[in-house]
Amino acid sequence: MIRIKEFNTAYWGRIGTVATPYQFNEKVNAFVGASGSGKTTLMDALRIALGDAKFEYNRAMDHYINKVSNWSVVQVAFWNRENEGQPFLTLGFKEAEITVCVRLDRSSGDCKREYYMFDGSFRDIVNLGQNPKAYQLNRVKYGEYLQKLEVAGLTFAFRKLMLMKPEDVQNVVGLDANRLFQLIFDIKGQKAVQNEHDLASEKLKEVKNLELQSSEDLASAKKTLAEYENKKIEFEANENRKVCQQKLNGLFLKKKYWDNKNELKRQQKMVLEEESKQRQIETTKSEIIDGIALLEKALETEELKEEEMRNQIQAIFEEVKERQTQYAKQEAEYNSLNNTIKQVEIIPYEGMDSLKSRLETTVIDLQGVNFEYKTIENTRKITVDKLDSLKQGYNPLPEWVGRFKSVLDNEKIPYLMLAENISIKPKYEQWITAIESYLGRERYRIVTLPDYHLLAKKLQESQEYGARVSQTRTSRHPINSKKLDGKFISLRNALDITNEDQIGGYLEYLNNIYLVESVEEGHQLSLNGFKSLTQKGLLQDQEGGLFLRVRELVCGSAAREKYRLQLEKELDVLTEKFELLKNEKNTLELFIEDLSVRIDNQEKLLHLAQLYIEKEQQEKELSLFKRNLDAANKKYEDYNANRNIQIELIKTLEKQQVQKEAEIVAIQKEIDEVGRTINGYRGSIGNCKIDLKKSILELEEMGYDEHSISFIEVEILSENIFVREDGSEWNVEILEKALRNISEQIESYERDSNIDAGIIAMVEPQKRRVDVLTTTYELAKGDREQWENRLVLAELALKNHVHETMTQYIEEFKSMAELLGARAEGKFQQEGPSYLSWKIQIKIGFDGKELVNYDDPEFSSGQRAAISIMLLLAAVSNQKEGTKNSLMFLDEPTARVDDARANEIGTILQKSNVQYFITHQISESLKSIDWIDHAFITSKLRNGQKFADSPIFESRRK
Template sequence: MFHIKQLELVHWDYWRRFNLPLDAQIITIVGPNGSGKTTLLDALRTLFGLRCSGKRDFRRYVRRANRSFAWIRAVVANRPGSTGKRPFFPCLKDEVTLACRIRRAGGDWTRDYAIADGDLPIEALEANEDKAVEWVGYRDYQSRLAWGGLTPAIAKVLALEQGDTDKLCEYSPKALLELVFDVFGDKEVLDNYAAAREEQNNAEKELAALGLDLDRLRAQAETKRLEADRYLEWKQLDDEARALAAEIVPRLEVAELLRDIAQARDDIARGRSERQKSEDELNAQRARSAGVEAEKATAEAERKAARSRDLEAEEQHRNALIQVHDCDKLLAERTALRARLAREAGDAAVDLEADYARADARLVHLQRQEREAIAAFEERTAQLRATRDHRGPPADGEVSRFRNRLREAGIAHRALAEIVEVTDPDWQGAVEAVLRPYRHVILLEREQDRHAAWGLGEQERFRHFIVPELETAPPATRGSLAEVIRFADAVPRWLADLLNRIQRVEDADAARQLPRETEWITRDGYHRERRGARHLGKPAEFHFGELARKARLKQCEADMHSIDARLREIRPQLDAAKEEADALRARLHGIEAAQLLAARATDFEAAENTLPAARARLTQAIADRADAKGDVDRIDQSLRGIEIELDRRRRDMAGLAARVNQLTAEAAPRRHDQANRIQRLRRVRRGMPADWRDPAANALLADKYDGARGARAELERLRQRLANGDWVTDDTVLTLAGRLKADVLDRESQYAERERHCNAARRITGEARAAYIAKLRATVRQYGKNLRALGDLANVDVDCPVPLLDNDDRALAAAGLEVRFDFDRKGAVGLNDGEASGGQQVMKSLILLIALLMDEARPGGFVFIDEPFAHLDIANIDRVGTFLRATRAQYLITTPVTHNANVFAPAQLTLVTRKKKPGDDWAPPIGLIQRSL
């Protein structure tokens, strides 16, 4: 580092102008307190860009001169160092002028600095005719001085406060280590580490700030997203509410009105139809009730008749019992007479009487056969007349009774046998066999009478079909059974299908040519169907068509001829039997017993003949009596049923009448409501778009909202929700949400980039820290070497171990420099452990201070030391002086005049300061004492 050769001050404090030679190693500045020793050092500090001592600054000194400008100029050495480089390159002369120009500007003081090659006076610097001198600012000037060797660390040492130079030993190990590295450390390494650490800290701070900003931005984006969602939800709800109010509710109302109108129209029509039906049913019920009343009267008459028959049966039973008793009595008398005849006339008379009895019995039998044949002939004669007069089927009691009930109820009908005509006599038997189950089927002429007819059939327990569904018979299939039948009127469809399905064949062998599934029948009635084949049996009596009637006529005539032949056969036998009986009766005449037997033979024979009949009549009377009682009970039960039926029908009629009245009362309000609905529909539908009337779309809307009522409820719910909810209704929130989302993505990208940068900064910091630690170790080793060298000069053992330095900021922050001193072989003492004396404290501080300024690459330099000999005895003053002379640095030492003269022993140049006298404008110039070499 350079050293000072000359100093010139103009208007500095109370000095007007003077020039001091400072080309010496040890310069002592002596004077009383307040004579300007520190002021002189502060001038040098201001020139070198250092901080003044205490709370002073350069303005304090220039204001005292009461002038508008001030100058501080120094000439310093610029000789090349061990590297051959001059401190103030590109200045190539051995001397360089350093100047500080202070001027008043607008009420404040400013200072400019210049570095000029060679020794230039103040006037030349002021004139600067050739513009060779460049005036710079404070920061640039400090940078130039740092290149010259006056680094910020050395500047820090030079700027130590008055009295602090002897207190370096009181520094903490950590503070001392920091000071040592500030002075000795490689500026670039330190700058790199500081820059890397600063970059890392900045990067981490920036990353943390960016992370906070990203979190804040994410929170804002999330808030805006939620607000956007709320807006979208509000928009959706508002649009739906508007659509409900403007379109959906009217559409559903119209659809429901149309549906209600159609339903009401159907209800009105249904009500009208139901009322008409109820009236018809009421009339029918009244008619049927009248029929039931008639049936009740009939049943009561039947019950009366049945009771009469019961009485008659009882009377017949009594008479039959008496007749059986009388017959038994007569036969007992005959037996007694025969016994008497056997006693009086012998057994021959008994045999004769037996022959007479047999002849008489044969006569009675032939007479009975004659009577029965005559009755049968008369019956067949009546049937012949009836068959000739009537073209229908043979009468059946059950069917006739039921048809009479249908006629009484006004139900027009026909029997199936009345409309079927067989056109081929050869197939009459087969047709009769197939249609035998359907002989008594009843066909209704009006289909609407079916329920009434079925009701009567239920009452009568009618076992045959009542068919209301009739249609014209389709054309007959060729070869089918329907081909030999002609229908006079409409028939059930199932009957026509049945007859068309059955094919006619001559015999079973002829059916081989037909398909497997074909139904067929032979003339003899052998029928094949899906279940198999069987013989249906040929009916003895035909029912269907004219051929059946003719067959019945023919049968009646044949029966009459047969009966007549039987009568012609019986009558001769009857005459012979009468003659034989008369002859035997004559032979028995003359014997009393025989006469009695003969006289009463008729009675006896009648009794004998009557007895089986009487017993049969008795049995029949018993059965008739039981039947009569059963009829009475049945009729009583039937009457109870009729009473129940009448009561039910009365209730039904009352209900029907009430229903008719109710339907009549409901019809007018319904028509009125229907008219109101139609008017409302016209009002609501007026001006409605055509597509709003689409039934399919309206049906979907109705399914979605459950009708207009549900849509109105949904509309009210949406309105309540819109009114009570905290919604966002400004659509700009969507733009803001999108922008914030994009900003978040961009900021996340930036955060990732900064995070990579931060990781790189950490890596670079780690590398710079490693380099810094390596340099710090080397610096500590160099400083320890300097300390030991200075200790040898001062005859003090100094130990400066290298501290533990790890590649970690915390370890570096906690590291310190432990320096131990051993004075006079009395034991090592630390920096500030209270073991050293005052002189030893000053020696420790000087060693520590001067070791900071020892640089083999830049030997020399200067040091400002304020009063280092304070509180030292004479021996220590000499010791310190010897130590200072042994070093190669330039020292500017202040000392008060009260010290021992030994303080001047090491000085080669002594500057003597004096106080300004009262009344003088300027202080006296500084005195100069130079030791001759």
């Protein structure tokens, strides 16, 4: 029998890879957790290792590949020990365990799966996922893998049962008696007995068909023999037509030969005539080409002259542009200087020292305002960021706290923070600021499981985390719900606490702090030996009063809302101050800009006399540049006039050249036309030669040699072989038509009659075939009688086997019913000749009630679920003879039953000789379950995690 030892995964969904694979018990193994925590995902990992391709909720395979990877791997180890019967030994696996790995890969777009088998333990699944080529020797094709599972004991029928959906398992009671029989027989039946019956039934059909066929073949053979004899006469008549066909064919081939030979001579004569005409046209073309050459030489000379003139004009044009640039530049400088003088002349006089002193004083004032402006701007931005974070639902933790939380998340350390697990009840909202002030940094205490505590403290030291890092601690004292003096409530009672079973021990001291409204009330309590906290934050005890203040409010939504209102008030004040500073800053900047302009104007006023001198000098230079520009423009116009005369001469020569080239084109067309005619004749000559050669080959195929072919001309001229009896002459068309008619008669006969020399020769063999078919018919008749007898015996054996199997099943079901304190009976009905229509009737009664059918509607949902599971388990269990069906998957088998019924089902699971894998919703009732041997507690994926926390192993056996 097959049992699973352990399994592990890599990048399978959101389940992380563990260092040591999950170990399974030989009885009941449960995946326990809330909805969405990965229970079914773990079950599907086992299912795919057993060859399944369909998963829960019709998920595709690539659903199980984590988003950070393109592949995932499932590793499952099976026992191969002697006490399990070494199920894989016949496959060549000798170690005490064998390992199967399934690798999913979607790197190519489509998701593919690969199966690998190892003799012994194999756990390096990450390397297998990254480097599959290194393990090609262990790879097994999917079809071969299913065959190996079949040999080891996991049959196709049982795998269908094993992979049934939860609703199908729970609704087995919904099957009618016939479908229930089919399900049970698929699981328990011996295929050899069933196969013998099916073989005899199929073989009988075959021999009956053979007997009928041999009878039909014998009648057909006799009929064919008669047809062969009748067709012999028709065949001989067709042979005579073939002789006539051969004679006409010889005459036809000789006529084709003679016509092709004469046509070749005619085509050759036409080629000679066209070639003479072509030579005459070529001579005329040469004369025109010589004239074009003279024109091109003259044109080239004139174009060189024009190019030289163009280059001279370009040089003169560059000089003009340079003169224009110089004049424009000088004119711009003159105009700019003249405008500057006009602007300086109207500037009023001011004292330079007074202006500079005022500028220095104003710059110092602006520097002070800028510093305060930047400070307020940064403070305002920080306040806006905090408000935005609060509005988006984030907890306003200090930066040093958030940084340490990120480190813990990256290291995959599960933890709780007091601030995220406590909140002030709305009733005590007036004490929010005071309570958070009193808690201080205690709010940021980090609580971890003992297994992670040492690693968390190391990280605390390296990160210099300024709050406590502790192990989980359960509260030893309950919350003090009694009011002191019937009026004052403890601080701990003002809190809503989650995960108290892990953090409650760090909040016990709050039982002794009482909330008061006034200092007077707190003072009175301190005289009586009690500690108190006022709404504004004054802590009073035997050591005196201490006022507490805190900035961030982080404990619960009410605290964060109060913190938001506080920040909004601060933002209003900061915004008002920011706008005032901004206005003052703008005023000072404008004043500095004005002073700078006025100082610059006084500098210009000092240099006014020098500007007058520069203006007079620039007027003289501008006049000189104008004279130079006018002279350059005159020279440019004279050269352009001479170049235009040269261009007209070139155009005249070009027109003459175009005319000559047109004459060349026309005469070339004439030459091309003659060439095409010659080529046409040459092509025809080639075709004529081919046709003549083909005619000669056809004659040679008819048996004519070279001498006989040359003698054809003598036959034509001296013997008139193409003259018909009526005096008319044969031509190719008439010969071809006559030959086609007689050929069609021969082809029609051979096609329609299907008679040839081979068929005529088959007359005697056909007589012998009739004798053989007579013998075959007699033998088939005897085989049919033998298989009829064998089928009778096989039907009897099948009925006995099914009856025995169903009897064992009924006894097994009775035993399971007794485990639940119920009574059961069963009856097997063989109705009809085919076992496919047989039925099994099961009745059961709970709590001493009368026996009713297993699908009775009066049963409760819990009873129906229990009956469904018993119907299946009775099929896979056989306490007397043992069973190969040693694995079973049940998804939430106790989902529809109460705790008492669930424990009864658990008793059945423990009694059967099957290894179970089940899922179970987490609840308080799990603590009372003693029929689960190994439990794996799953958890949901938290925000920011790539993988959920690894399942926690719990042994349910003492």
